[in-house]
Amino acid sequence: QKEVEQDPGPLSVPEGAIVSLNCTYSNSAFQYFMWYRQYSRKGPELLMYTYSSGNKEDGRFTAQVDKSSKYISLFIRDSQPSDSATYLCAMRKGNMLTFGGGTRLMVKP
């Protein structure tokens, strides 16, 4: 079983929809939680970074962490076609990241 599980999708939504992306993890040693966005043939771009249970908001993006359930989520409000990309959750222990497999999101105009 992988340490970090993420539904690969693809997830297809209409423009303007609220998108929910999720990851579960099994290692309690993970201290910090990140979401990266990766466009085709590009490097991952850091979107959100959290280190405690609860919510963190940044513009249209909200990251949610529930350490008791070992579950993290990313919500995207008012989704745009430019949000179409692969979204990767990542868990950090020390300075090493363990990634989920990524969820491919497609936002249709």
Next chain:
Amino acid sequence: KAGVTQTPRYLIKTRGQQVTLSCSPISGHRSVSWYQQTPGQGLQFLFEYFSETQRNKGNFPGRFSGRQFSNSRSEMNVSTLELGDSALYLCASSLVAGAAGNTIYFGEGSWLTVV
């Protein structure tokens, strides 16, 4: 402020050859990590360097090696290339190693194709 710079961006090598990839971290960042991304295995940690010392190593064979220079620039080397080494190799940099507020930024990657 310049981001993480990786060179070369694309390269094709033949089985059995070796390859060296280069990474310049964000100015002031002292920690550099390398990751391999493939369609089958996703993103996997290779190794991390801080102050010219390898701090962590992932589960990869000894053919994969790296080093960091005094200016924090890093190189990774893969010897005796195999077809399965075809991947996107990503370099990541961060200000320090392991600190709470430490965010990790990735470069655009080096696309390696082994034929």
